[in-house]
Amino acid sequence: MEFAVTSEHATPADAAAELRAAVRAVESGERPAASFFNRPEPPKPPKPAQRGGPRPPAAEAGPVAVPEGLPALLAAGGAPEALAPRVALALGEGAEAQLRADPWLLLATPGVPPGQADEFARALLGDEAGPGDERRGQALVGWLLERAALAGHTVLEPGQLAAGLREQGVPEPEAAVSTAIEEGAVLVFQDRGAPLEAPAGEDEPAAEVRVLVGLEHHALAEESLADGLARLHGTFAAPEGEAAGGWAEAAGAAPSASAGELIRAAAGAAVVAHTGGEAARAEPVALALAAARLGLRAAVAAHQADGRRRLAAALGAEAPVAAVTVAGLLAGAEGPERDAEGHLPLDLLVVLDAAQLAAEPGAALVESLPDGARLVLSGDPLLLGSAGPGQVLADVLASGRFPRVVSRTPDPGPVGELVSGIGVGELLAVEAPNREVVIVPVAEPGEAVHRTVQLVVESIPRAFEVGAERVQVIVPGHGGPAGTRALNAALKDRLNPGPGAFGGFDPGDRAAYSPAPGRLRLVRVAEADERGLWVADEDGRFVVPRERVAETLRHGWAITAHQAAGQRWPAVVAVLPGDAAGALDRRWVYTAFGRAERHLSVVQGCGPALARAVTAPPAGERTTRLRALLNEAPAPAAG
Structure with missing residues (x-):
C-alpha cells in the first residue's frame, strides 16, 4: 500500500515533517494507519519473468555496449576507465548523459562506495x-536499500x-526519504502484524502496523x-474417490512415518x-516418486548443482x-519445456533447500506453475539464508497459513548428533569412535x-581413504x-603448484565458479585459449570468458559457509581462526559443520567464542x- 504523505505542491521540508509525524503517530498508536495511507491505485506489479526463464542476473548478462565517451x-572524474562496462550495465542506454547530469548515479554500479561517488561528483561539479x-x-537512498538487499532485507x-x-x-x-517517495524511486508500505492488546474501553484489539520502505x-x-500462493490455493481441488484412495495407499506404503505424513499433507x-x-x-523424494506413480507430472528442484546430482x-x-x-x-535449461501460456507442465513441484530461496526467484517459480x-x-x-533478498521458507512457516510437516528423521552418526545439538543451541561433546569428528x-x-593443509593433503586421505579432491575447507570469510x-x-x-599463468589459475586448479550470488559450481581448470578459461565438473566442460x-572465478579448495549451503562433501575441514570469532553465529556453525557426510575436522582457534x-x-x-502479506490474505480452508 502506497504511503501518501505529501500534496502535489509540498516542499521537501514539508514532506519530511509529514513523514516524521506520520511514522510517529502510527508507531505510537496515536492515530490509525488508515488516516495516513491511501490506495489511489494498486502498486505496479513486478515485471513478469520472461517466458522460458527469469530476467538474467547482472553477473550473467551478456556483453553491454559502452558509450563512446563513458571511459x-x-x-575525468578520477574513476577507473575499466569500470565503464559495469556502469553501462547498471545505468543502461544513456549512461554517459545520466552521469554528466547526476554524477552520484555512479552509486548504482555494484561495488562503488559512497566515498568514490563523492570524489567523482566533486571532480565533475567542483564546489557545486x-x-x-x-x-x-x-x-544514497537507493544505495542503502541495495546494500540492505545484500543482507537479505526486501524493505x-x-x-x-x-x-x-x-x-x-x-x-x-x-527530507531525502520523502523526496525519494515523491519521485517514485521507492515505495512505502504499511504491513499489519499481530494484534495488539485492545485499549481500555474497546472490544477489538488494534493491529500492529509497520511502516516500511523498499x-x-x-x-x-x-x-x-x-x-501466486493464493492462486495455487484457490485453484486447487483435493482428490476424491479413487484418487483420494491412491494417495492414502501411497502414504501407507511410504518408507518412513514422516514421508507418509508429507504425502498425506500434499494430497490435500x-x-x-x-x-x-x-x-x-x-x-520429498518419496513424495515425488509417489506422485509420479499416481500419474502426476512431478519435478524436484535443488539449490545447487551438487544437490541436483545427489537428488x-x-x-x-x-x-x-x-x-x-x-x-x-527457471532459465529453461533443465526440466520440462514451458507450454504455450508460459507455464511449466507440472502437477507437483518440490523445492529442496528452500531456506536458500530468495523472494524474486520464489515469485518466478510460483508464477511458472499452472493453476x-x-x-x-x-x-x-x-x-544460513538465501544470497538474495527475502526469506521465503521462514516467512511461509511464520505465517502459519499452510500445512507444515516437521520431519522426525534424525541425521545419523556423530556428525549428525553434533549438528542436531547445534541446532538447539548446544555444543555437544559427541562420541566419535572412528574419529568422525576431530577438534x-x-x-x-x-x-x-x-x-x-596437513589435514587436507595427508591426514584425512590416509585415515578415511578420501582423496584430497573430496575434502572441502570452509571458512568464515575471504580475507585475513x-x-x-x-x-x-x-x-x-601443495596440491597444484604453478605460476598462475591465466589470471592466477593453472590447469588442474580447483576453482569456485559463481555466475550469480548464491550459485556455485566447484570445477577443475582444464586449459586456456583465446576465448577464456575452460573448466569442467561432473556436468561437463564450459568456458569462462x-x-x-x-x-x-576464485580458487575453490576453501570457500565460505554461505557458498557451501546446499552442498555436501565426504569430509569437511571447518577453519575457525581467532580473528573470525565475531563472524560466527549459530546458523554459520550449523551450516558449516553440517556440510560433512562422513568426517568433520574443526580447526579451532577462536576458543570459547x-x-x-x-x-x-x-x-x-x-x-x-x-509474512504480513500472507497473514492479510484469507486463511486457506482446512484440506
Missing part, C-alpha cells in the same frame, strides 16, 4: 558538489533508512509471491512446508521425475593454515591471514513483507 568521463545535494541523497523501516543517510552526512535525511523490484516480488493442500535436516531430504541419484535413473536446479528450471498445481517447500530453517586446537592463524585467499594459496602450493574470470556463538540466539531476522 573518458570516468577518467555538497553533502546536501538532493541528487546525492537520492542516490527497511523509514527510521533505519534515515539513520543510514545521517551516517553518510546527509543533513536532512528525512525498492520496487525487491518489495513487490513478495506481493507477486503472495498472490496446494502449498505445504516441510522441514528437516539432511536425512529428511529422502521424504538424481536418490530418485534413480529410471524415475519419471525431473531432478533440476531452481536456476536451471491447480501443488508446491512443496522443503528445507532446513536453521541454515584440532590452534593458537594463531599461521598454525591454522598449516594444520588445515586464515581466510579463503590465504588457505587457497597454501593449498595450491576472459573478461569474466576475475569476477566469477565457538560455544558462545552456538548457545546465543541466531542472528536477527531479515526485514521482509511476505
